[in-house]
Amino acid sequence: MKYSIINAIYNLPFSNYLGGFIKKKLIKNNKITFIPTNKSSLPKENHPIQNSIEFQNKIIETYKTTNKLSFNTFLKLKSLLKEKFNSNAKFNFLDFGGDKLDFYLDIAKEFKNINYYLINLPEVNEIIKSIKNTNNYDNLVVLNDFNEVKKHQYDFVYFGSTLQYLDNHEAHIEELLPITKKNIFFSATWFFSNDNLLKKIIVKQLNYLPKEFYLYFINLNSFIEIFKKHNFKVEFNKENETHPCSFENFENVNIKEIKYTDILFEKNDD
Numbered sequence: 336m337k338y339s340i341i342n343a344i345y346n347l348p349f350s351n352y353l354g355g356f357i358k359k360k361l362i363k364n365n366k367i368t369f370i371p372t373n374k375s376s377l378p379k380e381n382h383p384i385q386n387s388i389e390f391q392n393k394i395i396e397t398y399k400t401t402n403k404l405s406f407n408t409f410l411k412l413k414s415l416l417k418e419k420f421n422s423n424a425k426f427n428f429l430d431f432g433g434d435k436l437d438f439y440l441d442i443a444k445e446f447k448n449i450n451y452y453l454i455n456l457p458e459v460n461e462i463i464k465s466i467k468n469t470n471n472y473d474n475l476v477v478l479n480d481f482n483e484v485k486k487h488q489y490d491f492v493y494f495g496s497t498l499q500y501l502d503n504h505e506a507h508i509e510e511l512l513p514i515t516k517k518n519i520f521f522s523a524t525w526f527f528s529n530d531n532l533l534k535k536i537i538v539k540q541l542n543y544l545p546k547e548f549y550l551y552f553i554n555l556n557s558f559i560e561i562f563k564k565h566n567f568k569v570e571f572n573k574e575n576e577t578h579p580c581s582f583e584n585f586e587n588v589n590i591k592e593i594k595y596t597d598i599l600f601e602k603n604d605d
Contacts, residue, residue: 367541368580369552371588374537377502377549386459391436391466398437405435408496408523408577409597413445419491419518422446426490432497434459436466439475452487454478481507488514496523499550505534505561512565519567520599523575526555528592536590552593567600 394405404410420426425448433439433453443449451474453463464477478484492515498504511519525538534557540548559569575595582593 367584368578369538369540369582369585371585372537372539372549374549377500377537377551381548382456382500386434386462388462388465391462394435394437395440395466395470398440404437404441407435407438408575412493412495412520412522413442415520415599416442416446416491420446423448426450427452427487429454429484429487429489429492431484431492431494432500433493433495434463436463436472439472443472443474448474450474450476452476452478452484452489454481454484481510485510485514488516490515490517492519494519494521494524498524499553500548501551504551504553508561509565512562512567516602518570518599518601519562520597522597523577524596524598525550525552526558526594526596526598527552527590528555528594529590530556531589533589536588552590554590555596555598562600566603568603570599570601572596572598 398404416428422445424446426446427450428442428446429452430439432455434455439451439453443451453475454460454477455463457479460477460479463475466472467475467477489511492511498521501507527536533554535551535553537549538552540550562568573596575597578595585593
């Protein structure tokens, strides 16, 4: 009953006018990060990112002086790539939703012949382009939109906790898989395990208060089926440990086993 009331409060329009302190207190005391909603699509302005030229220059400088990366939901990506490619290999890497150039620098330092493709929102793309041109990052290619994404082929595609904020993600995946030659990896993505026909639900994200965002929880079983159709298999499926939270307030929602997941797909040999 308690969680049903909390869910109802946060889904009411006036919840946006609750004091930030009250909101945070309610969430902290009940260890709640997400609440279920009845939405059928994501709002247009719905991207929990903060980006600027100053921000990018700061993380670049920190990386250059300390060799340390800013927060990322999968810091072992370079190690994973080293299992797939040798340091002299020439390959195409797509960072779908990439927004931190220290991450690019770290990967490009290890793989001198990488072609690093990146796509994000238009405003982020413009920031990245500006810094790319200033610093002559020749192997960094900023793609303006999904039509440009489809003009290339990729050996490795990476979604770093971005898939759940993407509307029509099934259609995007269906178009990406034919141009993905080896691997596609999703880190820090929210999945649930259900045998029913429910493919996804939209939840409200509360850990960016006072701002509120929405994202998808995705049915893992139906998601994997998309890849099977395109001759991909699951190489590993592990729980990401960077975001523990409670789902007791989802007890009346028809989904189970909600997990923050890292899942790697590999194309089967023909």
